[in-house]
Amino acid sequence: MNKLISLLSGIIFGIGLVISEMINPQKVLGFLDIFGNWDPSLAFVMIGALTVSLPMFHIIKKKEKPLFEEKFDYSNNKNIDQRLILGSILFGAGWGLGGLCPGPAISSLALLNFYSISFVISMFIGFYFVKLLDSTTQAR
């Protein structure tokens, strides 16, 4: 059953990305263009998502365990370090250049658009670089 939930959560998330238009890079770039022709819409995506997820997280985490698994499994990393800041700067630059972040990029594969497919491939190469970097420096 938990496999079905994984699939279902992905589907719902993907539909949310389409309805909110997060999937459209033009919309994202409009949101980031505060000093030009600003489209503040996407702030409402975050407000909408947090309105549901923030209170529900604090209610659900009090449960002994999730419904289909033996235990809760989420990061409790509290490190505020150079990696966090440097990584966020690089991500922000990539987001501003392309107008795509990981979720919308993967969802847009459904549209079989050559550009979004290329973006996703290079994003996965980026993920893999970090794995190589970490295994050589043994930072983790």
Add this chain to the structure above:
Amino acid sequence: MNIVNFTPISSLTGGIIIGFAVLIFFLFNGRLIGISGIASNFINREEKRLDNFLFLVGLIIGPIFYKLFFNKEIYINISNSFILLIIAGLLVGFGTRISGGCTSGHGISGISRFSLRSLIATITFMIVGVITVLIKNYL
């Protein structure tokens, strides 16, 4: 500053739906959604590979379901050059793995659990995103 193309209702609706996806995944499977984490763990880790794979498949079928049910086309507009997109993809992949999260992992899940780390990450990538667009528009 000019406000253009403002669509608060559809954005809010889509956001609420995204919030429900986070809620369901957490309530049933005990995990918080972060797409960059799910996607990179899918290629880099054995653990929960099938769950991660199914989630990613869901992300891709979501838009297809939307098209079938609402009978609407999905328009996306990518005006960037190919080279710029490849660079952007590398930066997004590399950056989100170094910082441990993206718009969903830090911006939604992290902030939901009151993680200061995620709040700082979110503010940082938003500010840098704004600066990047500003610079790009003036070049």
